[in-house]
Amino acid sequence: MNPTSSLLAGSGTTEKRRISVAQVLVYELRVRDAMTKEPVTAGPTDTMRTIQHLMKTHRFSGVPITQNGCLLGIVTIEDIINALDKGHINEPTERWMARDPVTLRDHYSLVRAVAEFDRYGFGRFPVVDGSDKLVGIITRGDITDCLVHHLERRAEEAVAHEAVLMAERAADEKARRVVVRTQIKSGDFDSAGKVSQRMRQVLRERGIDPDVRRRAAIIAYEAETNIIIHTIGGQITATILPDKVVIDAIDEGPGIENVDLALREGWSTAGPLARELGFGAGMGLPNIKRCSDVFEIKSEMGRGTHLHAEVMLEKARMVA
Amino acid sequence: MNTQTPIKLKTLLPLLQAEPLTDTDDANLTGCYISDLLSDVLAYARPGVLWVTIQTHRNVVSVAAMKDVPAVLITCGRKPDPQIVMEAQEEGLVLLSTKLTTYEAAGKLWEAGIR
Numbered sequence: 001m002n003p004t005s006s007l008l009a010g011s012g013t014t015e016k017r018r019i020s021v022a023q024v025l026v027y028e029l030r031v032r033d034a035m036t037k038e039p040v041t042a043g044p045t046d047t048m049r050t051i052q053h054l055m056k057t058h059r060f061s062g063v064p065i066t067q068n069g070c071l072l073g074i075v076t077i078e079d080i081i082n083a084l085d086k087g088h089i090n091e092p093t094e095r096w097m098a099r100d101p102v103t104l105r106d107h108y109s110l111v112r113a114v115a116e117f118d119r120y121g122f123g124r125f126p127v128v129d130g131s132d133k134l135v136g137i138i139t140r141g142d143i144t145d146c147l148v149h150h151l152e153r154r155a156e157e158a159v160a161h162e163a164v165l166m167a168e169r170a171a172d173e174k175a176r177r178v179v180v181r182t183q184i185k186s187g188d189f190d191s192a193g194k195v196s197q198r199m200r201q202v203l204r205e206r207g208i209d210p211d212v213r214r215r216a217a218i219i220a221y222e223a224e225t226n227i228i229i230h231t232i233g234g235q236i237t238a239t240i241l242p243d244k245v246v247i248d249a250i251d252e253g254p255g256i257e258n259v260d261l262a263l264r265e266g267w268s269t270a271g272p273l274a275r276e277l278g279f280g281a282g283m284g285l286p287n288i289k290r291c292s293d294v295f296e297i298k299s300e301m302g303r304g305t306h307l308h309a310e311v312m313l314e315k316a317r318m319v320a
Numbered sequence: 321m322n323t324q325t326p327i328k329l330k331t332l333l334p335l336l337q338a339e340p341l342t343d344t345d346d347a348n349l350t351g352c353y354i355s356d357l358l359s360d361v362l363a364y365a366r367p368g369v370l371w372v373t374i375q376t377h378r379n380v381v382s383v384a385a386m387k388d389v390p391a392v393l394i395t396c397g398r399k400p401d402p403q404i405v406m407e408a409q410e411e412g413l414v415l416l417s418t419k420l421t422t423y424e425a426a427g428k429l430w431e432a433g434i435r
């Protein structure tokens with residue numbers, strides 16, 4: 001038997017998810033959480049007419065009969081209809097009430113309560129505590145209301161929790177994202193390697209494999225020196241993310257006339273000064289390409305060149 | 321290019337007629353690479369080798385650091401600016417200078433068993 005399905009049956013996936021939460025709740029929640037506390041009662045010497053009036057004003061369908069807090073019986077709406085029909089509406093309840101009614105204990109779980117409702121087919125149960133004192137009355141409606149109320153609360157808590165988690169994750173991602181950006185001047189050989197050095201430091205702090213560190217550093221260094229030697233200036237940006245390093249070298253021109261040729265090992269247009277300093281092997285771009293997991297170069301004469309390279313960190317961590 | 325057993329750099333100084341420009345301490349060598357082209361070193365030098373070159377620019381320090389090259393031997397009696405020597409010292413890079421040509425230095429290193 002599935003106790004909750006009879007209470008909260010529904011179609012669609014959200015309902016299905018809800019039922020699984022409801023299933024948890026019916027085990028956690030107790031009869032005392034769902035019952036109506038301090039129910040209206042009557043005594044054994046009150047008349048059936050008194051009960052009829054109580055039912056009319058409070059819209060009850062059953063009233064427990066007690067003496068000194070102890071449960072003696074219960075008068076239901078059927079008993080009142082019978083009393084009116086058979087003409088004993090003015091007689092005391094003790095003659096017509098159902099004696100020793102089936103009760104539920106206040107510490108029973110709601111799953112057990114639902115089972116009892118299914119078993120007896122009653123509309124309500126009086127609820128007693130450990131010393132058999134009447135402490136409440138419970139209907140199927142009370143159980144449904146209680147579950148819906150708690151589900152709503154759980155749902156609100158879940159939404160709030162989710163929001164906190166997402167905010168934490170966003171803050172985390174941001175902290176793990178470092179951007180190193182430098183403007184690079186034409187002919188400024190002394191400044192070569194700035195981005196490369198800073199990036200290597202961050203990667204070392206993050207415990208990235210030395211080989212991966214080296215590849216990222218070589219890309220940045222070769223791109224920097226190309227801007228110094230071959231362009232009128234530009235900027236280089238290294239973005240260090242949790243899973244990769246992204247390097248973008250963007251210059252203001254003159255652009256590369258033949259990119260295929262420039263990518264060929266040994267091809268160089270470096271001038272005498274650059275050559276004197278050890279540049280001009282024509283190996284920079286091939287080096288960058290070899291070190292990259294993603295490599296793109298776009299160039300337009302008169303406008304400039306955009307070199308984009310990525311080095312994956314996760315893959316390397318697995319190897320290391 | 322790489323020797324099997326690392327060799328202590330200090331033991332090679334007399335042979336190379338090398339003047340240490342930085343602290344030489346206990347640098348170990350696992351081989352040698354010779355080139356005056358930076359991109360070539362970036363492409364082919366292995367970590368742990370002695371780099372022999374005539375270059376003296378600051379870029380030598382950057383490239384050596386990037387490739388985990390522990391020591392650079394500068395040939396033909398060239399010496400970098402004191403500023404660059406200081407930067408090398410900070411990076412933990414050993415700089416040596418020798419009057420020998422690159423060819424002569426290479427011969428000595430080969431004779432010393434460095435492959």
Ligand SMILES: Nc1ncnc2c1ncn2[C@@H]1O[C@H](COP(=O)(O)OP(=O)(O)OP(=O)(O)O)[C@@H](O)[C@H]1O
Nearest residue numbers: 226230255262268269279280281282283284285359
């Ligand atoms: N950003 C750029 N703008 C214009 N031309 C470029 C740019 N980058 C490279 N080039 C051209 O491509 C050629 C090859 O570049 P590459 O980096 O491979 O070699 P290099 O810079 O000449 O020498 P090396 O990098 O080995 O010191 C350069 O000589 C130059 O003509």
Ligand SMILES: [Mg+2]
Nearest residue numbers: 225226284285
């Ligand atoms: Mg280049």
